[in-house]
Amino acid sequence: MTTITTLLVRQDDLAQTRLRQSPAAPVGAGDIRVRVDAFALTANNITYAAMGGMLQYWQFFPSGEDGWGIVPVWGFGTVVESAHEGLPVGERLYGYWPMATEVVLTPARVSAAGFADGAAHRAGLHPVYNQYLRAASDPFYQPDTEDLQALLRPLYITSWLIDDFLDDNQHFGATRMLLSSASSKTAWGTALELSRRTGLEVVGLTSASNQAFCERLGCYHRVVAYDALESLTPDTPSVYIDFAGSVALRQRVHAHVSGLRYSCAVGASHVHDLGGAGQLPGPRPVMFFAPAQVKKRNADWGAAGLNARLVASWQQLLGAVQAPPTPWVQVQHHRGPAATQALFDALRQGGGDPALGHMATLQG
Template sequence: MSTTTLHVRQDQLATTRLHTTEDTALADGQVRVRVDRFALTANNITYAAMGDMLNYWQFFPTGDAGWGIVPVWGFGTVVQSLHPGVAVGERLYGYWPMGTQAVLTPQRLSAQGFSDGALHRASLHAVYNQYLRSSADAFYQADTEDLQALLRPLFITSWLIDDFLDDNAFFGARRMLLSSASSKTAYGTAFQLAQREGIEVVGLTSAANVAFCESLGCYRRVVAYDDLATLDAATPSVYIDFAGSTGLRARVHQHFSGLAYSCAVGASHVGDLGGAGQLPGPRPVMFFAPAQVKKRNADWGAAGLGQRLVLAWQAFSTAVQNPADPWLQVRQHSGPAAVQALYADLLAGGGDPRLGHMARFATD
């Protein structure tokens, strides 16, 4: 048996290779999981673009300096187990390498799932090390795996951004400016923010995506990047930056004299990334979702946080699947070459915002 993964040059994200190695025997306590299907979105491009800053390259090391594996969210099936608490055939949701399979070392087992206890992941944030048993997962529905893989991790981030802003009284502002408004994490955040009384949600996007963003119904107003100056500058505002574009960030900070907080989230514009530099107004602060998870686990307990997330997810997924006007259409991509091509297309900024891409290395 062998394992094939997509390797990415960490300093040149457009350079990739398909790498195949022979499988080694499992050690006691390990399990082998076939990666059945996973989502590829702009979120994964963010993982690559911020791989060094936020340690994303460390989850699935290649052993070859300069090359990394981009993590993805999706579903897998246990195909071999040397752990008494994990059965062959179990369906798992979690964080996988972009490849055919993964070897995990389960620890902290519960009825709901377990954490990967691999030594190289010990210092990494627990949120990304958790694997959930689909049989006991409150989010899970067998007929919506694509939707879960595509939107669940993004929506959880969206929910946490909204919760973080509410927890900080929106920094005294009532207008939220969301860049890359057509992205899934942005419109998930907009969906949550739109439910807040007295909060104006403004989407910033390319001219080509204005109509799509308006069709979602969760933005009070949608403004093309070129029309940024049409927005009142003095109104107290929060900038929620999903684009990561240095040029756009500079324009926002220079125009909005009433900017109260600048929240850096994503990097969908990977060709224009950079540091904060010398900008007027508040210094951009990177939002790290696991930190808010840790805070809310302390405030409410894991069960309390989980209940809130499930209820919010059910409302959001219902809106996304509206039969009259669905927000998302799923495309399937099978085979290593197809996965490699899809990654390249997303990196280049290609794609229709209404499309969600599911991938797998298997071709049968």
């Protein structure tokens, strides 16, 4: 019997990780076994882990061990064993995977576009994360941009939905958008969309070491180092879009920006400084949950209408991030269990070159 290698993360202490070898799960009637070929590891996955209990991320791929979880990742897999007549061996799939060498899925509602995982433990989880797309019919898919799709597609869709949500709410009457962790991919994706809106100033907040990188992107009207936050005009009507999750930074923003109209909590890239809202001046931070905006727009436009808008914007993004002479993203590959474990730990600690995008595989 073959074995599966899985990266486990301690749910209450993300610094604790270990590699587990376990027997491969059997493929039952209607199931498929998928080899997890490659996946992106970004600050977004650290957010999944940091908020795994609150937002049910630990439940997608239960570890079977108390206190230990499997962090979900976005990427590509290949069907290597099939007991489902509609999904042949060799089929290339894009979707939500465990950090493991393989996984057994139970396809439901199979179509030319893809399917949902019908496993019982995923029935109550948000359907956006349960969808698997067939690369051959995916309008986003291009074989030569698989890495960028794994790295940027889920982040950019979140970025696009944040921009859409804010526009849908007339930006809460604000004219200035403040984005923390401005060097993160979800933040600059959001900034790119916001910068196309008229009447808005898009301000990136970042560490001094990442300020030059953020300015080079060209999607921020202004970039301000965290240390210079208090140089911002306080009474300008503003929205704070918090990708950092830092308690200290949130307190400073709320205390200084008297014109704050809305505080949108998105990510947790600063995992060492997470916490609740506490007693803050101004509006109470509201967690942004991308699937809720997807549900709204599916109702407004239909799934096809939403997808057409996303594909068009995705093509624009690819043009921006790959433009010479300096692409926004340079891909690094990390192969094998030890390399993937080390990468997760490095991302958890923060820092690193914001221009790098990391693709990993647990395959040896």
